[in-house]
Each structure stands twice: as structure tokens, then as C-alpha cells.
Amino acid sequence: MTALAERITGLVGALRAHGVRIGTGETVDAARALEALGLADRERLREGLAAALLHGPGQRAVFDPVFDLYFPRGVGGPDGAATDREALRDRLAQALAADDRALMAQLAAEAVDGLGGYGSSPGSDGWSAYQTLDRLRPQTLLARVQADVRGGEGSGGGFADRLLDDEIRRRIEAFRRMVGADARRRVAERRGPDEIARRGVVPTADRVDFLFANRDQLAELRRTVQPLARKLATRLAARRRRAARGTVDLRRTLRSSLSTGGVPMRPVLRRRRPVRPELVLLCDASGSVSGFSDFTMLLVQALHDQFSKVRVFAFVNRLDEVTGLLDHGRADPGGLGARIRAEATLTGWHGSSDYGVALGEFAERYGEAVGPRTTVFVLGDARTNMGDPNLAAVRDLARRARRVYWLNPEPRAQWGTGDSAAPAYAELAEMHECRTARQLGALIARLLPV
Template sequence: MAGQRSEHGLPGHLVDFVAALRRHGVSVGPGETVDAARVFGALDLIHREHVREGLAAALLRRSGQRQVFDTLFELYFPAALGSGSAEVEVPRVDDVPDGPVDVDALRDILADLLRDGDTEALAELARAVVDALGHSGASGTGVRGAGGQPSWSAYQALRVLSPETLLARILSDLRASGSDEDAFTDEVRRREIRDRIAAFRKMVTDEVRRRTAEHRGRDHVAKTAVPKQAEQVEFLSAHAEQLALLRRTVHPLARRLASRLAVRRKHAKRGTLDMRRTLRRSMSTGGVPMRPAYRKRRPGRPELVVLCDVSGSVAGFSHFTLLLVQALREQFSKVRVFAFVERADEVTHLFDPGAELSGVMQRVLREADLVAFDGHSDYGGSFGTFAEHWGEVVTPKTSLLVLGDARTNYRDPNLVVLSRLVGQARHAHWLNPEPRRQWGTGDSAALRYGEVLPMHECRTAGQLADVVEGLLPV
């Protein structure tokens, strides 16, 4: 498990590993670090997987952090150095040492290992294949980077081997060697082989990452290899899988925000100092205010009105934010939701308690009257429609929340109507998923809207949580 060692030995190496976790958003305190050091004393370091699980148990405290941990563990506690000591030999054309790789023979070996499910042998094969292709390439022409250094490529290795094309061949061999089997058993085998192929692809990718880290450094590889946690993924650049992961984090995030709010309320039970009552009490103690009096707080849960842009550019951000608001709706006396693209329409019923929230954005786009002409965002027209039909819902008891990137497609931003709505509300805030540096560029009216109401950058779920926590009523 040796890697790029710290000058302070194993304890220093552990500290470097913990620092890398912190840089990638995993909160690790001194107590967790001490626990991790005890893991090294309690476990046999030869058993690498035992060490991995022990460190994970000691260092991780929240869900969604395991993928980051595993990626960094592979970089800081690699399974081998260099080409390792794999017993698998890569076949060469005409058995010439360092000659071109015999791809057909290599695929035969891979098919046998995938059929047998020998995980250790597959890992050794992945290591040997990456090393062979990194030094010679499949055609023997060489795969070299800058300065003549070996350049390892998971894409090239997997393209040469094409393990997914071996599925039919492996299943045919299994059917030929087994007894009569039903369709169910055949499907189980098919899925099992697919899982083995996916595991082998990951082995090759991990091996390429390890070899690259040895030459270019762990930190260089970690910048691109370590996946972002769900709360660090930017809404506007998230792909479908990341957005699905974000939606699964809504309720845990809402629970954390609610617990923080409970702590704030606990520490804010007393109101401001009541000077008149305090002076009256001090008369019994010679004018010394021994028993200060406080005004009773009368916290009220405000009403919440949400105006959200659901056009394609910000639909993922709006969906996540609305789900978060729905999970926190008990913090408000009433919540009303209005979606808009070119015009606004109320969609509160789609987010009511007990409503089915899967596919809710598709229902919003299908059932609500949001488009008038070309389907491009029109903030000014939407604010006008809202003020005309539902302007009375914004009152001195209302908190107004606007969600969107403020890109008006060069249409009238309608600042007059928005200013009137903000003036009617108790509080008003705008949550913008675009980076602050892009506000005011192109067709963005963010800076102009920012003069009417506070605008907050909410590019990630983490930023959104911080903003919403600050806006929740105490």
C-alpha cells in the first residue's frame, strides 16, 4: 500500500489523506483523524480492503461521501507501485517480447476470467493490460506522452478489448457446458456477466488513474478524477444522473436545516430587553438591575409565495429548490407556488402534501399555462401576468421568493411591477443559479433586478442550503 510517501511516515501520510478529503468537501475533524490512526494500530495493513473499510467507518459521518473517499483512497493507498507484480502475462504477436499485443488471445483470456468470475485475476489482468498498452499500444506503435513518458488511456485499453462484446460468447459457453436451464436462470447469468464486465471496466479506469498519479502526482489527478459530492454539483451543468442524486438529497438536507433552525429557536427564545420592566424590578434592589426583563417574542410563521422559472435552462435548479421548499413547508403558515416561462400560472396543487412528486416538473410544463409565443423566458411578461391575476396574494405577511437566472432574452424586465410586488411583501429574495461573474452579461438582467431585491448566488445545493437557512423564519 505504499504510494507517494510523506516524510513523516504513515502518520504523516494519513494526515495528507485527511487533508485531501477536506479539500474535496468531506468534513473530517481531529477526533475522526485520531480514530483513523487507531484503525492502523488495530488492523493488519496487509489486508487492504479491511483498512479501507476501517478508515471509512472512522472518517465518514454523512451519506453521499463514499465515492469521494474511495477515489482518494485508491490514490493515497494504491494496490501496487508501477506495473506491480501481476502473474498474468499479456500475449504478444509471435511471442516476441515487447512486441505488439495479441488482441485476439488477450480477449480469449478476458472471456475465460469473466466467465469464471475470478475477481483477483481480473484485477491482475487489468493491471497488465494497462501497462502493456501504455508502453507499446495495441499496434506496437507506442503510446507516449510529452517527453516520451508512457501515457495510459482507459479509453484506448477498453476500445481494444471491447469487453461488452464478449457477453454473447460467454453466455454461449455457459449454456454449452451446463444442463437445460429456464429463461430466468439465463437472465440471472446475463446480468451477472454484465456486472463483471462493468467491474472490469472500473478496474481498468482505476489502474490508469493510479499509474497517471505516480507520474503526475496525486493532486493533479485528484482535480479531475475525484467526483463532486451531490451538494457541490452545479445545477446548470449537472447531468441527469447527478440531478437524480440531488433529488435524493432533498429530505436529508431538509432535516439538517430543520435541526439547525430548532437550535436557533432555542437560543432565541428571549426577546429584546424591556427597559421599563427592568427598571421597575431594580427598585427592589436599590436601583441595581439584578433581574433584567425581556419582551416576549411572538414568532409568527410567514406565508411564502414562490415564483419560479421552469424553462429548460434552469428547470433542474427550480425542481430541486421547489422540492426543498415542499420539505420545509411546515416552517411557513401557507405556501403558494407559481411557475412561469412566458407567463405565470399557479401550480401549488402539484406540491401539496401527499401529492406525487415524481415527474412533477413534467406535469408543471404539461398542465400549466406558461407559453404564449415562442417558449423562451419572459420575466417581465411573467411578472405582469402574476401581478394582474394574483397580485393580492403578496401581503405584509408574505415572503416572496423568485427562482431563476434572470435571463430575459432581451425583453422588458418590467422592473416597475417587480418593485411594486417587493414593496407589498414582508421579505423578498431572488435565488440565482448562475455564477455571480456572469450576472449582467448578455441578456442577463440580474444586476438590474438586484437593485430591486437581494439576489443570492445558488449554484450548488450547498449554497442553496446556506441561503435558505438564513431566510427561514426563527
């Protein structure tokens, strides 16, 4: 039992390292769940531990691979498996056609065993999912599987068959994930699960660096916009309630104290006029930071009812207003970036970003958008491609706006390296490092005006 207890605590430790908050009570619950369920059925154990340890659906993406490492499906490779690549492909095609998950998992194990090993000395060898998939090329089986399914049983043809392509693609994707999981399992056998669980498991979407997020992660992030916006709206409302209470109005307190003989029995509080602030967003839409900008634009749009006016501008080296493109209901979040680049004039002579020119153009064409009630957010990495940073424009902006904040998706250590004008801008506008959705959420909750 002690070995099992150690497994559980190891699992909990790895989950905590990924930012899942688990208390001792939950760990005890997990152990009790393990006791009640036994080790006979692995999938049940997985569900049971997930129920005891997790608090939200988003954490499942981290939990599953970590669970696979601490409660592996088996030890070592499959015995006596044929490692012939063509034979493997044949059997995989059949498994995909039949959508047989168990067989696919077994084939994934065989594939990693036969095709994924590299290195020979004990220190440097391992198992690579990348190498396995590169040699096996499951994606090239698409046409063959299609023919198999269509020809095989003749499933009535009909309407649903037009969905076949996508279905098979999803199956192949599932197989790729299985290969990845199995390669991790084999490596973990060699180096211990703790290290692999900390390094080899992809973090949850809200902790992924904007600059390095891949397409799937960005899509995942877009799905978190609405829940995050709701959370932020609650927090803003709470801040607004607190702020509305206001400070003591000395003049009126003294005036009212006259009726009690000059003793201020009841302090009079200054009432704040409920003013919904205005927001202006300047977003760098160039390739390097567009993931960050798109996400922030969607988030601000989702929060639009918290403000009297939201205006959004995008730029690369020319600047254009894109507020209309973000309209509610119309926004297809996935295609937002492409639409902005297609419909707005963002580039002039060349395609690389130029902050100086874009900021200058903003001051010139949309100067009236900024007034004393406006809070301005500039989103971008402040990399000017060696152009003039046009500090005068930012200084002017900071003078006219209520506040100017700059959110920079680069790590603070890289500010000022190469062509980054971040330190110069940071002197004029408050600059914050904003690398992940989690950081962005915290910053927005703190910085947004109430």
C-alpha cells in the same frame, strides 16, 4: 514507517481538500488502525481507514477513489497482457456473465494498459478512461452476456430472470467505474497522487455546481433532500425559540416598576405573537436551471410544515401554479421536472425563458398571493434572452411582500454578462449566489423567515 505516515497524511490532506473535516486525532487513529491491520489485505485497510477518518456515509464517495490513489492495487500495468481488443471483449463478456468482480478488475487494468494510453513524450502522455471505454464499448456486450447467462446454466428461467437486463447493466456500470479508477491510478503514478486526488476525483454531491450536475448527481442530490430538510427544520426551530424571547417592552417595564417604587426590578419582555410565515416560490423551470429549481422546490416542499402556507409557481415565459404537483407522498421526485413541464402551461409562443413577461403575469394573475406576511423567493439565472426585464413588476413585488430574495445559480462573476439582467434585479431584490446544495442549505437556514 515514515513513508507510510506520509501516505496517511497525504490521504488526509486530499480528503480535507474535498471538504471532509478531519482532525489530527483522527489521523492518529488512522495510523493506529493501519498498525493494527497491516498492509496484507487492502479491502480491510480501506474499511479500517474509512472507519477512523469519515463521519458520514456521504463522504464515502470521495474516500474510495482517494484511497485507491494513495494505496494503489499495484504498480504499472499487468505483465505480458494480450492487448487484442476482441479477445478482451470475449473475456469481459465471460466475466460479466459470471459476475466475477476480481476478474473484471483485472480486465479493467488490462484494458487501460492496452487501449487507454495516449501521447508519447513524457510530458504529454497519459491514460484515458474515456478512450478505453470508447474503444472497448462494454455496453454493446449486453445482448451477448444475456445469451450467455440464459443459455449457459439454464438457471431455472422463472421469475427472477426478468431482472437480468438490469443486473447486467449494473455490472457493466461497475466495470466502467473500475476502468475509471484504474486510469486514475496510472496517471497518479506518473504525476503523483496529490494532484490527481485534488482534481480527478468528483466532489460530494452537495458541492457539485447545479448548472453542471449530471443526471446521477441530481438523483443523488434528490436523496439528500429529506435529511437536509430535517436539519434545516431543527435550525429553524432553534432560531424561532431565540426570536420568541423578544426585546424589552419599555412601557410595561415602567408600569410594573411602579410597584417597586419606580425601580425596574424585573424587565418585561415583549412577547411575539407566534405567526407562521407564508412563502411564495417563483421558479425558472427552463432547461438551463431546471436542476436547481427542482431541487429547491423539493426542499421547500419537505419544509412545508414550517410554514402556514407555501405556494410554488413555475415559469419559462408563461407562469403557472404548481403547488398541487408537489403534494406530499404523490411526488415522484425524479419525474418532477418532466411532470411540471407536461401539466403546467409554462411556454407561450416560444420555448426560451422570458422573465419580464412571466413576472408581469404573476403580478396580474396571482397578485393576491403576496401580502405583508409573505416572503418571496425567486429562483433563476435572470437571463432574459434580451427581453424586457420588467423591473416595474419586481419593484411592485418588493413593495408588497415582506421580503424578496433572489437565488441565482450562476457564479457572481457572470452576473450581468451577455443577456443577464442580474444587476438590475439585484438592485430591487436581495440577490444571492447559490451554486451548490451546500450553499443553498446555508442560505435557506439564514434567509427563511421565522
